[in-house]
Amino acid sequence: MIRSDIKALSAYHVPDSAGMIKLDAMENPFTLREDLRRQWLDVLADVEINRYPDADMAELRGKIAAHAGVDTDQVLLGNGSDEIIQMILLSVCTGACVVPSPTFVMYDLISHWLKRPVATVPLSADFQLDADQFLQVCAREKAEVAFLACPNNPTGNLWPEATVQKIAEGFDGLLVIDEAYGPFSERSHTHLLAKNVMILRTFSKLGWAGLRLGYLIGEAEQVAHLNKVRMPYNINALTQASASFLLDHFNIFEQQAANIRAERERVMAGLSCMGGVETFPSQTNFVLLRVADADTVFEQLKQRGILIKNMNSARGLLANCLRITIGASSENDAVLTALEEILI
Numbered sequence: 623m624i625r626s627d628i629k630a631l632s633a634y635h636v637p638d639s640a641g642m643i644k645l646d647a648m649e650n651p652f653t654l655r656e657d658l659r660r661q662w663l664d665v666l667a668d669v670e671i672n673r674y675p676d677a678d679m680a681e682l683r684g685k686i687a688a689h690a691g692v693d694t695d696q697v698l699l700g701n702g703s704d705e706i707i708q709m710i711l712l713s714v715c716t717g718a719c720v721v722p723s724p725t726f727v728m729y730d731l732i733s734h735w736l737k738r739p740v741a742t743v744p745l746s747a748d749f750q751l752d753a754d755q756f757l758q759v760c761a762r763e764k765a766e767v768a769f770l771a772c773p774n775n776p777t778g779n780l781w782p783e784a785t786v787q788k789i790a791e792g793f794d795g796l797l798v799i800d801e802a803y804g805p806f807s808e809r810s811h812t813h814l815l816a817k818n819v820m821i822l823r824t825f826s827k828l829g830w831a832g833l834r835l836g837y838l839i840g841e842a843e844q845v846a847h848l849n850k851v852r853m854p855y856n857i858n859a860l861t862q863a864s865a866s867f868l869l870d871h872f873n874i875f876e877q878q879a880a881n882i883r884a885e886r887e888r889v890m891a892g893l894s895c896m897g898g899v900e901t902f903p904s905q906t907n908f909v910l911l912r913v914a915d916a917d918t919v920f921e922q923l924k925q926r927g928i929l930i931k932n933m934n935s936a937r938g939l940l941a942n943c944l945r946i947t948i949g950a951s952s953e954n955d956a957v958l959t960a961l962e963e964i965l966i
């Protein structure tokens with residue numbers, strides 16, 4: 623009944639974080655201000671949950687489009703950007719998907735669910751991407767689609783603009799530039815938009831992870847095609863109402879992102895002073911570091927009530943690497959203090 627390759631998979635594992643300082647999933651640590659929370663609840667109270675949600679979401683797409691500086695018909699909404707990755711991989715012609723390695727796991731995972739071959743292009747030891755090599759692999763594999771997370775997860779770095787531009791101009795399949803960490807990075811890629819270049823974004827890292835809302839920007843004609851494989855009513859009524867309300871208060875989230883960027887620099891400075899820690903540049907809301915024994919450090923942090931992400935099992939370039947999400951100031955202090963104790 624069930625395909626053997628699906629049987630062989632493990633379900634996406636989310637570790638139990640009850641009662642812990644949670645720095646494993648690149649969430650925004652700040653909760654909604656009390657006055658805003660009350661206004662938001664008033665908005666939610668008016669949502670008619672007996673009715674299906676707005677299917678076309680023209681108003682919400684319009685607000686997001688205005689925020690992104692594009693037209694409404696250039697915007698496609700997904701239940702998280704994960705769902706949009708799935709829509710893309712469902713719609714693009716049969717043919718390989720090319721991604722750097724390491725990168726965000728869902729490009730590879732969803733490709734495999736859909737029986738699409740995946741070719742990877744290894745990053746260098748300092749996590750740089752060779753555009754010529756990437757394009758060679760795309761040509762060799764007759765690739766139809768490629769994903770570039772800019773900045774990249776889990777490495778945290780942003781490849782130079784010239785690298786991304788060279789790939790955008792040299793690849794004739796669909797290139798998806800995933801800007802999940804755009805709010806924490808120094809540049810965006812909207813100027814590279816073309817018939818075969820799309821930009822993927824999410825509100826998850828900006829403080830709305832629980833709402834599940836991502837969006838794709840592309841040329842209107844291409845977006846209209848992708849929209850045909852969107853599940854009807856994929857964005858529920860509570861998320862639609864919440865997003866519309868929160869977009870009117872977007873400056874709060876932009877300020878929080880600025881705060882997180884400043885905290886990232888503080889954490890990075892703290893880590894750089896510690897013996898036995900190698901840090902890597904980050905343009906995201908997390909930092910990647912390498913220690914002598916990541917498994918032990920991870921477990922000892924857990925014993926102290928701090929949950930981060932252990933990347934060691936991926937081996938290769940990520941051997942002995944740990945990924946720490948930037949949290950609130952006190953949480954960052956806690957992880958720095960704990961690491962100082964552990965690494966003595």
Ligand SMILES: Cc1ncc(COP(=O)(O)O)c(C=O)c1O
Pocket residue numbers: 648701702703704705726771774775800802803823824825826831835836
């Ligand atoms: C690069 C990248 N893209 C997309 C996502 C998915 O985000 P969401 O489905 O929450 O919108 C993530 C989540 O970690 C990510 O790191």
